[in-house]
Amino acid sequence: MKQIHKFHLNNKYVVIDVGSGSVHVVDELFYRALDFLDSDNPKASFQAVREGLKGDDPDKVQETLEEIEALIDQDVLFSEDMNIQTPAYNPQNIVKALCLHVAHDCNLRCRYCFASQGDFHGERLLMDEATGKKALDFLLENSGNRKHLEVDFFGGEPLMNFDLVKTLVAYGREREKIYGKEFRFTITTNGLLLDDDKIDFINEHMSNVVLSLDGRPEVNDSMRPTISGDGSYDIIVPKFKRLIEKRGDKDYYIRGTFTNENLDFAKDLKTYYDAGFKSTSLEPVVTDESMPYAIREEHLETILKEYEKMSADYIVMRQADPDFKFFHFMIDLSGGPCVIKRTVGCGAGSEYIAVTPEGDIYPCHQFVGETDFKLGNVHEGVTNTAIRDEFKCANVFTKTDCPTCWARYYCSGGCHANSHYANHDLKVPHKIGCEMERKRIECAISVLANESD
Numbered sequence: 001m002k003q004i005h006k007f008h009l010n011n012k013y014v015v016i017d018v019g020s021g022s023v024h025v026v027d028e029l030f031y032r033a034l035d036f037l038d039s040d041n042p043k044a045s046f047q048a049v050r051e052g053l054k055g056d057d058p059d060k061v062q063e064t065l066e067e068i069e070a071l072i073d074q075d076v077l078f079s080e081d082m083n084i085q086t087p088a089y090n091p092q093n094i095v096k097a098l099c100l101h102v103a104h105d106c107n108l109r110c111r112y113c114f115a116s117q118g119d120f121h122g123e124r125l126l127m128d129e130a131t132g133k134k135a136l137d138f139l140l141e142n143s144g145n146r147k148h149l150e151v152d153f154f155g156g157e158p159l160m161n162f163d164l165v166k167t168l169v170a171y172g173r174e175r176e177k178i179y180g181k182e183f184r185f186t187i188t189t190n191g192l193l194l195d196d197d198k199i200d201f202i203n204e205h206m207s208n209v210v211l212s213l214d215g216r217p218e219v220n221d222s223m224r225p226t227i228s229g230d231g232s233y234d235i236i237v238p239k240f241k242r243l244i245e246k247r248g249d250k251d252y253y254i255r256g257t258f259t260n261e262n263l264d265f266a267k268d269l270k271t272y273y274d275a276g277f278k279s280t281s282l283e284p285v286v287t288d289e290s291m292p293y294a295i296r297e298e299h300l301e302t303i304l305k306e307y308e309k310m311s312a313d314y315i316v317m318r319q320a321d322p323d324f325k326f327f328h329f330m331i332d333l334s335g336g337p338c339v340i341k342r343t344v345g346c347g348a349g350s351e352y353i354a355v356t357p358e359g360d361i362y363p364c365h366q367f368v369g370e371t372d373f374k375l376g377n378v379h380e381g382v383t384n385t386a387i388r389d390e391f392k393c394a395n396v397f398t399k400t401d402c403p404t405c406w407a408r409y410y411c412s413g414g415c416h417a418n419s420h421y422a423n424h425d426l427k428v429p430h431k432i433g434c435e436m437e438r439k440r441i442e443c444a445i446s447v448l449a450n451e452s453d
Contacts, residue, residue, distance in 0.1 A: 002039045002078045005406035006031060009446040010312055018406050022076035023333050025449045029056060030064050042078045043069060088392045089344040090351050095142040097150035099354040099365045100135055102127045103161040107192050108232060110224045112259055112285045112293055114366055122369060126161045127357035132168045135355045138378040140179045152186045154365060159193040169205050186210065191236035199243045208251040211240045215256050215268020223259065237275065252279055253327065259285045259293035263302045266310040273317050273324055281327035284436055286418055300432055304439045311443035315450050331444040345412030349391025363391055366417035391416065394426045401429055411437045
């Protein structure tokens, strides 16, 4: 199959050749000429281009056709798809990363929380030392020949069990020497319990830190109240700034969630920028469509326009401050993941897992508490191999709609949890999520095209 996708955004005409992954920034005449080409046999339809553009300068039309022909000959326009199918990814069942739920408890009561305000629809629990150490050992013992391993301390709120975090970091450093591995520790926190001691430990030992903040004070406080019902913005923002100030050049992300109550979320990105936060992210809420704050199809047109507005704002922000970053508008067109990885995505349920305070293993943090998806536990290993195999076989070649979607090698088939919660099927993508992802990709490429000038 030969497939291209073209769009006009932020004053750039862009053409993506899906099979080769090539991205071309073209002029307006080239862009219009593509409308008259037969994708299966483009050269044979050059006369149709001449007819369709007969109102334009014939010499410029001929020059455009020669440029199109050269790109076709270079196999970077109307190229055949790579046709590399991966029916079962990770046949050795190597695990490279885990989300370690050290606390199934939280000191916030976020309205949209997929984890049911921290308890994941179960008991409020803290992981004990033995389970945490066994989880790290499980990762080491199942990591095959991978040298670099990822561990994200997660919750709930992991700072509610911070002594264990410190113990496990020390244990990991001891064990990695024995196995010839290297742990990359990260932590995700709402920030309420941050103090200078915790900040200093995090900055010394965590390769990355994710700080949860939903943008404007009124948006954040509406969605992320404390147990007492008070707002959290004024408590956490000074602590986040203190952590970042002391962190130097080490990685961090401010991460927010938007709902249908702040569809003008470009303003929340501006809040991050004005507050001096350099590395940012805003994700659409993932929840049942019956929830009052859920994103539904009726909101989609507004969201897509807001992403376009955000991308235009972002270009201006980046011109003033090149260090400012928005995760979804960052894209690497010169390298990036290998071909196989671009077809299978995050590796949830296979090379990436989540471990609960009891030591139970789930495909990722968003499946925790869904007992049908329990893979096993760190003491006995993965026993539900059927579920693991289902995740391993979910990719852009086996999911519905993906094989014909122009964005498949950018999104890698999308989020498995979104597919499950929207359609109760890992192989049926979340259509609203797909629309948003496609728009984010267009925005990211248009940003890069402007910056390349």
